[in-house]
Amino acid sequence: MNALVEVDNLNLHFPIDGGFFKEKLTLRALTDVSFSVEEDETLAIVGESGSGKTTLGYAISGLLTPTSGRIKFGAALGGHSQDRPVQLVFQDPFSALDPRMMVGDIVAEPLRLQGVSRAERLQQADDVLEQVGLPAESARRYPHEFSGGQRQRIAIARALIAKPKLIVADEPLSALDVSIQSQILNLLNKIKRDRTISYLFISHDLGVVHHLADRVVVLYLGRIMEIASRQDLFATPSHPYTQALLESVPRISRGRRKPGQALKGEIPTPLSPPPGCVFHTRCPRAQEVCRRQVPELLPAPGRPEQLSACHFKD
Amino acid sequence: MSVATPALEVVGAGHVAQPDRPRLLRVSSLSVSFPGAEGRESEVVSELSYEIAQGETLGVVGESGCGKTMTSLAIMGLLPTGAKVSGSIEFDGKDLTAFSSRQWRCHRGRDVAMVFQEPMTAMNPVMKVGQQIAEVLVKHERLSKRAAFGRAVELLASVHIPSPERRAQDYPHQLSGGMRQRAMIAMALACRPKLLVADEPTTALDVTVQAQILDLMLELQETYGTAIQFISHNLAVVSEVAHRIMVMYSGRMVEYAPAEDLFANPLHPYTQGLIRTLPDIAQPMAELYTIPGSVGGKRPSGCRFSNRCPLADARCREAEPALREVMPSHHVACFKVN
Numbered sequence: 001m002n003a004l005v006e007v008d009n010l011n012l013h014f015p016i017d018g019g020f021f022k023e024k025l026t027l028r029a030l031t032d033v034s035f036s037v038e039e040d041e042t043l044a045i046v047g048e049s050g051s052g053k054t055t056l057g058y059a060i061s062g063l064l065t066p067t068s069g070r071i072k073f074g075a076a077l078g079g080h081s082q083d084r085p086v087q088l089v090f091q092d093p094f095s096a097l098d099p100r101m102m103v104g105d106i107v108a109e110p111l112r113l114q115g116v117s118r119a120e121r122l123q124q125a126d127d128v129l130e131q132v133g134l135p136a137e138s139a140r141r142y143p144h145e146f147s148g149g150q151r152q153r154i155a156i157a158r159a160l161i162a163k164p165k166l167i168v169a170d171e172p173l174s175a176l177d178v179s180i181q182s183q184i185l186n187l188l189n190k191i192k193r194d195r196t197i198s199y200l201f202i203s204h205d206l207g208v209v210h211h212l213a214d215r216v217v218v219l220y221l222g223r224i225m226e227i228a229s230r231q232d233l234f235a236t237p238s239h240p241y242t243q244a245l246l247e248s249v250p251r252i253s254r255g256r257r258k259p260g261q262a263l264k265g266e267i268p269t270p271l272s273p274p275p276g277c278v279f280h281t282r283c284p285r286a287q288e289v290c291r292r293q294v295p296e297l298l299p300a301p302g303r304p305e306q307l308s309a310c311h312f313k314d
Numbered sequence: 315m316s317v318a319t320p321a322l323e324v325v326g327a328g329h330v331a332q333p334d335r336p337r338l339l340r341v342s343s344l345s346v347s348f349p350g351a352e353g354r355e356s357e358v359v360s361e362l363s364y365e366i367a368q369g370e371t372l373g374v375v376g377e378s379g380c381g382k383t384m385t386s387l388a389i390m391g392l393l394p395t396g397a398k399v400s401g402s403i404e405f406d407g408k409d410l411t412a413f414s415s416r417q418w419r420c421h422r423g424r425d426v427a428m429v430f431q432e433p434m435t436a437m438n439p440v441m442k443v444g445q446q447i448a449e450v451l452v453k454h455e456r457l458s459k460r461a462a463f464g465r466a467v468e469l470l471a472s473v474h475i476p477s478p479e480r481r482a483q484d485y486p487h488q489l490s491g492g493m494r495q496r497a498m499i500a501m502a503l504a505c506r507p508k509l510l511v512a513d514e515p516t517t518a519l520d521v522t523v524q525a526q527i528l529d530l531m532l533e534l535q536e537t538y539g540t541a542i543q544f545i546s547h548n549l550a551v552v553s554e555v556a557h558r559i560m561v562m563y564s565g566r567m568v569e570y571a572p573a574e575d576l577f578a579n580p581l582h583p584y585t586q587g588l589i590r591t592l593p594d595i596a597q598p599m600a601e602l603y604t605i606p607g608s609v610g611g612k613r614p615s616g617c618r619f620s621n622r623c624p625l626a627d628a629r630c631r632e633a634e635p636a637l638r639e640v641m642p643s644h645h646v647a648c649f650k651v652n
């Protein structure tokens with residue numbers, strides 16, 4: 001496999017104004033993050049709110065500049081060019097589309113920036129709208145005439161039109177009904193069968209990731225807890241945080257829940273992350289060493305491809 | 315607790331409805347409509363009849379636009395102006411449809427309380443959280459301001475908000491999404507209502523925080539015996555809390571059964587579709603099942619699901635199927651179910 005994007009020891013900090021007389025604070029949104037996205041691969045980034053998923057997606061899209069570390073694009077991405085062939089799809093299909101613009105123009109926007117004529121743009125918009133399963137005359141209608149799921153299709157069409165090598169999709173399903181989520185998951189899978197494209201698919205829900213991802217990165221408080229193939233991650237989750245995320249996916253097969261199984265507490269503030277393992281304040285397995293020593297991202301026992309950052313990993 | 319509880323026992327024990335409990339709410343033939351264009355009315359809830367027993371959780375599911383929120387607002391007396399209501403709502407022996415606006419105000423908070431998907435819409439952004447809860451107590455329980463604030467702190471503690479004294483002094487935006495939802499639940503439970511209406515209370519939250527909020531609702535129900543009407547578009551979420559489930563489609567009830575029966579034997583094609591669309595982490599599939607089309611748009615003639623139903627035939631497009639009890643306590647509205 002060929003790496004499309006290589007993220008190498010990425011740190012991204014936001015300086016926070018502590019207020020008058022107070023010292024400047026640093027919010028550590030991402031710490032020592034390294035991984036790669038391969039060509040034609042779907043890599044899922046999973047973690048709770050505030051774990052740094054969007055920050056990571058923005059950094060890869062070039063919307064945020066890393067504090068340190070490198071994001072390297074492989075040959076397929078034209079090295080280090082400014083106009084990287086990366087497109088973004090956002091969570092909220094309602095605010096992401098300009099209500100005053102015709103859908104055709106919204107979808108063709110990336111081509112306008114490339115100087116393609118309007119007639120040619122609208123032609124291509126029609127084609128790509130059809131590919132995402134929208135009716136033929138959609139290009140000449142306005143966003144408010146579409147449902148949430150249809151608007152997310154429009155956003156995906158816009159991302160596809162410039163033929164990107166990578167689409168960063170930031171929680172593209174969270175605002176949709178479950179029944180519509182399945183439609184969009186199928187669409188993303190279909191697009192991937194039809195062309196060579198990679199996805200960086202961001203979600204807080206491992207249940208959703210299962211039907212799409214080739215590999216999964218589990219993020220917590222700006223650090224990678226686990227990286228594994230989908231098969232390994234779901235069959236033998238190694239990290240206690242991954243296990244907790246899996247446990248929290250609602251399932252109809254379990255019946256009424258037995259209280260007390262949920263992961264306790266909340267993600268701490270990245271203004272002062274806990275020392276040692278950042279997960280130790282909530283980890284059911286935490287020992288003294290976890291409070292002192294940051295666990296390294298190392299292979300799980302007997303599974304060289306599955307990396308887990310835990311002193312007591314499975 | 316013992317170590318190995320067999321999974322089956324959990325499923326069975328958990329889903330059992332509560333037949334012996336006294337009835338708390340009875341909704342009969344509830345319809346809600348709005349005046350539409352050209353003097354035509356649009357009916358968003360049609361002929362809905364259901365009951366909730368004391369201490370029971372009724373799950374309400376359906377895709378967005380099916381009328382779940384309008385149903386909840388009707389029993390809260392909070393429908394937007396212009397809405398026309400017919401049918402009857404009986405709560406604890408009282409007929410709510412005959413209520414004056416003063417009686418409704420007294421009913422809300424004391425008898426029933428509601429939590430919403432986005433707690434910010436229901437909270438005052440410029441008032442401290444503790445004060446907002448205290449205000450409810452001053453109004454309904456006639457506590458002194460001081461006593462009410464102390465009670466508010468206790469309530470925040472009861473929903474497991476850490477350092478409740480300090481958090482009571484925070485404004486809503488200073489809390490995380492999960493903590494805001496906890497505070498909202500604390501406020502809803504301030505006067506120990508008999509019924510809590512929870513409209514998509516976890517939809518905006520992470521799955522981990524969702525699990526915590528579901529735990530909290532079960533725990534509070536256990537402690538106070540509160541009945542819950544729990545609404546979600548996600549059948550899997552509903553299955554985690556509901557004793558009984560009502561499936562709504564396009565303003566109508568299409569299936570209504572004890573949760574264990576509904577999952578063991580889903581009868582309506584829409585319910586079957588909702589179950590099949592759920593991604594199942596036990597069985598990954600390349601292609602997920604989807605229900606074609608969407609709820610919105612013009613209602614088809616006959617059965618309202620006929621334009622999306624894989625089983626629809628000519629009869630389905632002519633007449634609307636009535637709700638029938640096809641097995642004990644298991645109701646369904648479909649011509650194809652015997």
Ligand SMILES: Nc1ncnc2c1ncn2[C@@H]1O[C@H](COP(=O)(O)OP(=O)(O)OP(=O)(O)O)[C@@H](O)[C@H]1O
Pocket residue numbers: 014027028029047048049050051052053054055056204270
């Ligand atoms: N522009 C910014 N300035 C300061 N802090 C920021 C900024 N953007 C993000 N953060 C902080 O960085 C951390 C990571 O945020 P990020 O939005 O990447 O998380 P996320 O995993 O996408 O969460 P969510 O699920 O809520 O979208 C959070 O603590 C957030 O408050």
Ligand SMILES: Nc1ncnc2c1ncn2[C@@H]1O[C@H](COP(=O)(O)OP(=O)(O)O)[C@@H](O)[C@H]1O
Pocket residue numbers: 348358376377378379380381382383384385394
């Ligand atoms: N103020 C209103 N006026 C007219 N129609 C409305 C109003 N509010 C909601 N509706 C319609 O009522 C139907 C049911 O809405 P709702 O109860 O909010 O659905 P759900 O909660 O199941 O998503 C929808 O078709 C919606 O468009």
Ligand code: SF4
Pocket residue numbers: 239240241277278279280281283284285286287290295309310311312313
């Ligand atoms: S290192 Fe310790 S605290 Fe961290 S996940 Fe592993 S066991 Fe838990």
Ligand code: SF4
Pocket residue numbers: 582583584617618619620621623624625626627630635647648649650
């Ligand atoms: S009545 Fe006909 S259209 Fe309606 S759900 Fe049953 S089979 Fe489908």
Ligand SMILES: [Mg+2]
Pocket residue numbers: 053054055170
């Ligand atoms: Mg985000």
Ligand SMILES: [Mg+2]
Pocket residue numbers: 379382383513514
């Ligand atoms: Mg609603």
